[in-house]
Amino acid sequence: MIDLKKAATVFIGRRGENHFRNLEFDVSSLLGDEYPGETLTAIYKRPDGVSYPVTTSYADGILTWSPSATDTLLVGVGQLEIRVTYGEVIGKSARVLTIVEEALADGIAEPPEPPAQEWLNLVLAALAALNVNDTYALLNLTYNLLNDNYTLIGTTHDQMVIMRDTLYTRTGIILNHLHPVETASAPDMASRRASITFTGIAAGNNMVLGSVTYAFVTVLGSPAANTVQVLIQSNLSDTVKKLAEAIRGVQDAVNIAYGSGTNPHSTCTGYWTKQRFSIGDISVAPGESLFLLEKAEDVNNALTLTSTAASAINAFIRMPHLRYVLTGNSTGSGGVNSVRGPLHTILPIGSIVVGGQGEPLIPVPYDCHLVTICRQSDTTEKELDFYISNDEQTFTRISRSTPLGADSSTEAQHVQIAMRQSRVPAGYGLYARIGSNGTSATAYCDLKFTYHLYPAALAANN
Numbered sequence: 001m002i003d004l005k006k007a008a009t010v011f012i013g014r015r016g017e018n019h020f021r022n023l024e025f026d027v028s029s030l031l032g033d034e035y036p037g038e039t040l041t042a043i044y045k046r047p048d049g050v051s052y053p054v055t056t057s058y059a060d061g062i063l064t065w066s067p068s069a070t071d072t073l074l075v076g077v078g079q080l081e082i083r084v085t086y087g088e089v090i091g092k093s094a095r096v097l098t099i100v101e102e103a104l105a106d107g108i109a110e111p112p113e114p115p116a117q118e119w120l121n122l123v124l125a126a127l128a129a130l131n132v133n134d135t136y137a138l139l140n141l142t143y144n145l146l147n148d149n150y151t152l153i154g155t156t157h158d159q160m161v162i163m164r165d166t167l168y169t170r171t172g173i174i175l176n177h178l179h180p181v182e183t184a185s186a187p188d189m190a191s192r193r194a195s196i197t198f199t200g201i202a203a204g205n206n207m208v209l210g211s212v213t214y215a216f217v218t219v220l221g222s223p224a225a226n227t228v229q230v231l232i233q234s235n236l237s238d239t240v241k242k243l244a245e246a247i248r249g250v251q252d253a254v255n256i257a258y259g260s261g262t263n264p265h266s267t268c269t270g271y272w273t274k275q276r277f278s279i280g281d282i283s284v285a286p287g288e289s290l291f292l293l294e295k296a297e298d299v300n301n302a303l304t305l306t307s308t309a310a311s312a313i314n315a316f317i318r319m320p321h322l323r324y325v326l327t328g329n330s331t332g333s334g335g336v337n338s339v340r341g342p343l344h345t346i347l348p349i350g351s352i353v354v355g356g357q358g359e360p361l362i363p364v365p366y367d368c369h370l371v372t373i374c375r376q377s378d379t380t381e382k383e384l385d386f387y388i389s390n391d392e393q394t395f396t397r398i399s400r401s402t403p404l405g406a407d408s409s410t411e412a413q414h415v416q417i418a419m420r421q422s423r424v425p426a427g428y429g430l431y432a433r434i435g436s437n438g439t440s441a442t443a444y445c446d447l448k449f450t451y452h453l454y455p456a457a458l459a460a461n462n
Contacts, residue, residue: 001062004082004093005029009396012078014103018069028061030084030093037063039086047076047100054080075102077425097396185372185450186347187319190297191357194305194316195279197289201239203232205309209292210267214243216309223259231255237274240288244272247290248361267303269293269357271348274392275431278323278344279314281446291348292316295358321374321446322346326382329438340385340435346449349390349429354453363426370450373404373415380438381406382445384417387431388424395431398422404434404445423454 002008002025013021027040037058042065045051056065063082078098084091187193196207207214213227216239223229228246231254233239246256249264271291277284294303294316303316328341352366353359368386376382386399399422405415424430434445 001026002096003029004096008094009097009099009398010080012067012098012100013072014101015072015075016069016103017067017072019066021067023065023067025063025065025082025096026061027058027063027082027093030082030091031061035084035086035089035091039084041083041085043081043083044071044098045079045081046071047074047078072100075100095394182453183450184453185448187322187448189318189320191294191318192303192316193279193294193319194292194303195277195284195289195314196292196305196307196311197284197287198236198240198307198309198311199287200310201232201236202309205307207243207307207309207311208304209247209265209270210304212262212265214246220255220257223257223262225260226262227259228262229257236288237272240290241272244270244290247292264361267295269295269351269361271351273345273348273429275343275345277346277348280317280319280321281323282314283323283325284314286342291345291351293351293357295356321448324432324434324445324447325441326380326434326436326438326443326445327441328433328435329380329441329443331439335380335437335439338435338437338439340383340433343387343395343431343433345429346432347430347451349392350427351429352424352426352451352453365423365426365454366451367419367423367454368430368449368451369419371402371404371417371419372448372450373417373445374448375446376407376443377445378438378440378443379406380436380440380443382434382436385433386419386422387433388428389431390425390428392429398424 002010002023004025004027010023012023027037031037031040040056040058040063042054042056042063043051044054054065054067054071056063058064065080076099078100080096080098082093082096201216203216203218205216211226215223215227215229216232217229218232220229220231230239230242230246233242233255242252242255245252246258247265247268247270249258249262250256269292271293273289273291274286276286277289277291292305305313305315307313322344324341324344326338326341328339329335330337330339332338346368347366350361350363352363353361354364355362371384382404384399384402384404385397386402387395387397389395399420402417402419404417407413407415430449430451432447436443
């Protein structure tokens with residue numbers, strides 16, 4: 001039974017299933033005592049973005065949906081919304097995330113005729129006869145022919161080299177399927193990070209990031225070189241979001257005006273978050289914050305970060321870890337009153353991109369498959385929960401009660417925890433909550449998170 005009072009993630013079937021599952025939704029909270037069951041409709045948005053009403057049945061406060069082959073046509077994450085339509089009254093449920101998983105393709109081939117061993121021997125003999133050097137030479141010949149005839153395929157030699165190298169670095173052939181070979185860790189000490197948290201922004205305020213000044217205005221004009229004008233929005237949160245977009249070079253002529261040399265920022269990217277996060281050992285309180293990341297690696301030029309708006313700034317540093325402070329701990333024998341602490345941003349919304357922050361910022365799916373504990377301040381037992389969100393209003397938990405252990409005997413000892421590789425859709429942020437049986441509200445864990453990237457072109461093949 002799915003409770004509509006809470007955001008939920010529901011598995012609706014494997015690709016191609018037709019009316020195989022019945023999903024039951026408790027709609028009593030939506031109907032109340034005022035509206036009959038006939039007022040209910042369900043709108044489904046498939047992973048490809050196509051939305052349409054689906055057939056449901058209703059009885060005794062329960063709405064039942066049996067997904068059809070049309071609903072399970074595509075693998076991925078979709079959404080379901082249940083609505084009450086009664087006269088001029090329209091009510092909508094919390095969004096329910098739906099998941100369709102891959103299935104084996106139809107059209108299974110016949111196995112080889114017995115005896116199978118003879119067939120296998122023929123295959124092995126053919127493979128043994130291949131000359132690796134000849135095959136390599138053939139591939140090089142093909143590539144050289146393509147180089148010589150690039151005009152025929154409407155591209156350039158340089159573009160072809162980029163395409164070849166990109167394909168090589170993004171994919172590997174493992175067990176007859178495509179698999180990403182790129183991983184990353186957050187944080188890493190290759191690029192510096194900083195933060196700024198705003199408590200108020202007024203017309204005439206600015207923020208200076210490196211050589212670029214971001215001016216907050218009520219009417220857009222024609223900014224000078226190295227200046228960006230950001231239109232003040234109806235609330236602080238939306239203004240900070242627009243500032244983050246301006247740093248990344250998002251095109252929004254209604255709200256952002258770019259001067260020359262500013263689109264996007266040449267040395268940094270910026271992402272909004274309103275949850276708690278950390279810059280190294282420094283905990284950044286929840287608020288309207290920018291998470292700032294240097295694009296280049298292994299450089300040490302000074303990076304300016306100032307603002308005339310009401311704000312708190314943490315300057316750029318190299319971070320070896322993220323610090324989670326266990327503020328959910330409470331006094332009492334054995335930590336009996338301790339609970340999990342608040343949500344903590346690990347990877348901001350949209351910050352996972354192909355090619356790194358210096359490339360076109362194309363968000364891709366990813367997963368967190370390893371947690372490394374760099375340091376613990378005490379010997380309490382700790383557990384971690386993972387959540388994802390694309391708006392920081394609705395959070396979906398994807399991993400619950402992962403044990404992190406209780407060893408602080410050696411300062412430099414690293415403990416690695418393998419995670420279940422739950423795929424995170426492109427554009428979603430990753431968040432953690434940690435609890436322990438301790439009694440100190442200032443105890444902490446220093447952590448690193450390692451994740452796989454799944455470029456969009458490969459996601460359908462995994």
